[in-house]
Amino acid sequence: MSTTPTTPITPTTPTTPTTPTTSTTPGDGRTPRVLVVWCPDWPVVAVTGDDPVAVTEGGRILACSAGARAAGVRQGQRLKLAQRLCPELELRDRDPEAEARRFEPVVAAVEAFTPRVEVIRPGLCAIPVKGPGRYFGGEEALAAMVGAAVTEALERPPVPDAVPGAVTVPGTETANDPDSDPNPTPQPEAETAPRTTPHAQIGVADGLFAAVLAARAGVLVPAGRTAEFLAPYPVGTLGDEALAELLGRLGLPTVGAFAALPPEAVADRFGPAGTVAHRLARGLQPRPLVPRDEEPDLAVEQRFDPPEPLAEPLVFVARTLAEQLHQRLAGAGLTCRRVAVEVACADGRTASRLWRHEGRLSATALAERVRWQLQAWQGMGTFTGDRGDRGDRGDRGDQAGFTLLRLAPDGLSPDQGRQLALWGQAVADDRVERAVARVQAVLGHAGLRRIEPAGGRGPGEQQVRVPWGEPYEAAALAEAPWPGRLAERSADLWPAVVLREPAPVRVLDEEGRPVTVDGRAGVSARPALVVVRGREERVAGWTGPWPAVEYWWDQSLARRRARFQMVVDGGRALLLTVEGGAWYLEAGYD
Numbered sequence: 001m002s003t004t005p006t007t008p009i010t011p012t013t014p015t016t017p018t019t020p021t022t023s024t025t026p027g028d029g030r031t032p033r034v035l036v037v038w039c040p041d042w043p044v045v046a047v048t049g050d051d052p053v054a055v056t057e058g059g060r061i062l063a064c065s066a067g068a069r070a071a072g073v074r075q076g077q078r079l080k081l082a083q084r085l086c087p088e089l090e091l092r093d094r095d096p097e098a099e100a101r102r103f104e105p106v107v108a109a110v111e112a113f114t115p116r117v118e119v120i121r122p123g124l125c126a127i128p129v130k131g132p133g134r135y136f137g138g139e140e141a142l143a144a145m146v147g148a149a150v151t152e153a154l155e156r157p158p159v160p161d162a163v164p165g166a167v168t169v170p171g172t173e174t175a176n177d178p179d180s181d182p183n184p185t186p187q188p189e190a191e192t193a194p195r196t197t198p199h200a201q202i203g204v205a206d207g208l209f210a211a212v213l214a215a216r217a218g219v220l221v222p223a224g225r226t227a228e229f230l231a232p233y234p235v236g237t238l239g240d241e242a243l244a245e246l247l248g249r250l251g252l253p254t255v256g257a258f259a260a261l262p263p264e265a266v267a268d269r270f271g272p273a274g275t276v277a278h279r280l281a282r283g284l285q286p287r288p289l290v291p292r293d294e295e296p297d298l299a300v301e302q303r304f305d306p307p308e309p310l311a312e313p314l315v316f317v318a319r320t321l322a323e324q325l326h327q328r329l330a331g332a333g334l335t336c337r338r339v340a341v342e343v344a345c346a347d348g349r350t351a352s353r354l355w356r357h358e359g360r361l362s363a364t365a366l367a368e369r370v371r372w373q374l375q376a377w378q379g380m381g382t383f384t385g386d387r388g389d390r391g392d393r394g395d396r397g398d399q400a401g402f403t404l405l406r407l408a409p410d411g412l413s414p415d416q417g418r419q420l421a422l423w424g425q426a427v428a429d430d431r432v433e434r435a436v437a438r439v440q441a442v443l444g445h446a447g448l449r450r451i452e453p454a455g456g457r458g459p460g461e462q463q464v465r466v467p468w469g470e471p472y473e474a475a476a477l478a479e480a481p482w483p484g485r486l487a488e489r490s491a492d493l494w495p496a497v498v499l500r501e502p503a504p505v506r507v508l509d510e511e512g513r514p515v516t517v518d519g520r521a522g523v524s525a526r527p528a529l530v531v532v533r534g535r536e537e538r539v540a541g542w543t544g545p546w547p548a549v550e551y552w553w554d555q556s557l558a559r560r561r562a563r564f565q566m567v568v569d570g571g572r573a574l575l576l577t578v579e580g581g582a583w584y585l586e587a588g589y590d
Contacts, residue, residue, distance in 0.1 A: 033129035042123025072556035226283030231256025307401025322363035337411035495587035502584035
């Protein structure tokens, strides 16, 4: 394996070179240089909790703190395993709104260097290097300055959460409050800051894909050597699991081995998806740039006269604007990779932010992002005069309020279209989306979930619950071979009820002694009784065990268990699991 040609950088120590560097020019003349700011474990940073703490989503660990990681907790683990490894682990549900609100100071710090800040997701943002790099004295100086600004923003305590929808604008703080005290008594601040210390890593490389990996490694990749930097990474890093599995079988386990193939041969063998991955492996853009002489103006906006003092009406207007934006894009045969949310106030203040998305954002999802962004701006005090201009706000208090909401598509590209089903499927999908939007408005974004297939052996592992409208990528392929897996799903073989968390039970033989299973899957005695919640049920028939040894190569994840199917009196069938000498009820059959 070749040595990765990278130049380490220290984001928190700004350096100023004596002469401007020339590494801001893309190495291949086509791929732009990108700087990425990555804040590790951002879902954990956005919540409040004592270390060790972990954030969960879909019944698995999404992110965890350093203390939890030291105890063996890892991303993608089941909650039961994580709690077994770290009994004192504190679990928190993911809070997307808090993530966006907490990340806003970081984005504002980066925005001081260039207005072209792209928020890939809360905790990860990117900027182009060419212009800012020349202005600030080169890539190394720019990376050091951005790192110092981001570190300063992260060290500031977060602003307490605001009431959802109650975004305050200049001149409305006390105008309608007759009981407001002009000289309030200072009160002790509530402890709302997260206990996990946030930090950031900076990376620079050719193209966004390589820059994200460079940020995770905390390095600055020299121009033109991005392909060499990517070479040691496994092919799974390219994001196409099916292609990665195929390349592994062909003896091409690394990105460098895949990049060495001729482009024509890759296109013939792997098709468009392989061509895109091959360009990424070579440090190029995922597709050739298609210059446009003049992009059409597809932005949609709504002006408010008189100015609107609250944010909630803007959220409802955003849904209508999003539908209009989709219609304009469809009419032009285009799609977009980013959407800019822009607002303006009557006192002349404006704010905008780019939101990146994969695929087509629905009107409901886009309106939800507008609400998150408004709350994030509120948390920063963007519209409340927290920038030292409180003294002159009283003279223009009658002008307070929002005057403009604008949604502008960015990163336009030709729309390749979608294959729709026959017999009015598009109309049915539209009705479903409207119904989902109404339910989510009542229950919240995560209140409505869909079932997605996942990899695993037990029925509880083979499906996960995902919030409606959110993309899902399974940590393990459902189609992969799973030795010891239950029979394929069918109406006769699949359990009717699957417990979210297996319930402890006891399995006894005729003498009342516990039934055990040894390392060779040998049963100590014939099961005669199953004790569920203190109630004894006689076993009429049983089959098994189906042993499974999982993650034997990783001591922190390794587990041995065996499953049994037992029929008790009354014809009811149970799926039982024995692990570590303890029995659990996992599912039930009709």
